[in-house]
Amino acid sequence: SYELTQPLSVSVALGQTARITCGGNNIGSKNVHWYQQKPGQAPVLVIYRDSNRPSGIPERFSGSNSGNTATLTISRAQAGDEADYYCQVWDSSSLFGGGTKLTVL
Amino acid sequence: QVQLVESGGGLVKPGGSLRLSCAASGFTFSDYYMSWIRQAPGKGLEWVSYISSSGSTIYYADSVKGRFTISRDNAKNSLYLQMNSLRAEDTAVYYCARLRFLEWTLSYYFDYWGQGTLVTVSS
Numbered sequence: 175s176y177e178l179t180q181p182l183s184v185s186v187a188l189g190q191t192a193r194i195t196c197g198g199n200n201i202g203s204k205n206v207h208w209y210q211q212k213p214g215q216a217p218v219l220v221i222y223r224d225s226n227r228p229s230g231i232p233e234r235f236s237g238s239n240s241g242n243t244a245t246l247t248i249s250r251a252q253a254g255d256e257a258d259y260y261c262q263v264w265d266s267s268s269l270f271g272g273g274t275k276l277t278v279l
Numbered sequence: 280q281v282q283l284v285e286s287g288g289g290l291v292k293p294g295g296s297l298r299l300s301c302a303a304s305g306f307t308f309s310d311y312y313m314s315w316i317r318q319a320p321g322k323g324l325e326w327v328s329y330i331s332s333s334g335s336t337i338y339y340a341d342s343v344k345g346r347f348t349i350s351r352d353n354a355k356n357s358l359y360l361q362m363n364s365l366r367a368e369d370t371a372v373y374y375c376a377r378l379r380f381l382e383w384t385l386s387y388y389f390d391y392w393g394q395g396t397l398v399t400v401s402s
Contacts, residue, residue: 216393223388269326273323
């Protein structure tokens with residue numbers, strides 16, 4: 175069965191760029207979606223189809239996908255970006271990565 | 280604005296049953312596929328089931344197949360999840376979410392989520 179691998183945690187200095195990866199076998203051939211989940215809240219879609227932002231999501235959030243790695247990039251990181259981030263793909267059913275906790279220092 | 284409000288969670292003994300509901304508003308419910316996704320305490324997200332806009336197409340995760348039943352009532356703008364033979368490992372927050380397919384693919388994502396309802400299975 176297909177597996178998605180995310181780092182457990184990523185740290186970024188305030189105002190710098192955070193990159194959160196999602197690894198999977200030939201994931202570049204799949205459509206990857208990203209969700210942000212703040213403590214005690216429901217997930218929010220931040221990127222769909224690798225690099226598309228839903229309305230209301232800041233331009234600081236961007237995505238890319240190639241080879242065996244998809245990446246969510248958060249530019250000019252803010253304290254409010256601290257959250258868990260999950261990647262998601264479809265492979266005969268919907269699969270989520272294990273999630274990455276982003277800490278803004 | 281799109282709103283999804285889950286209800287029906289609670290404490291249930293192993294082997295018991297529970298029915299979750301999700302009330303939808305702010306969009307034409309009957310036009311959209313809907314899904315249930317769960318999150319065990321301190322864990323990641325797990326897709327549970329989805330249902331087509333008409334209710335004619337339904338899929339389940341292997342972990343719940345044969346025990347859970349998804350349904351919808353488009354006249355009431357409501358989504359349901361009947362959970363039977365509950366196990367301790369079913370303990371989780373259950374979210375309902377609106378599902379969007381990418382054109383010309385089987386790939387989909389979840390563009391709106393409710394706040395979730397907690398199901399605890401314990402004796």
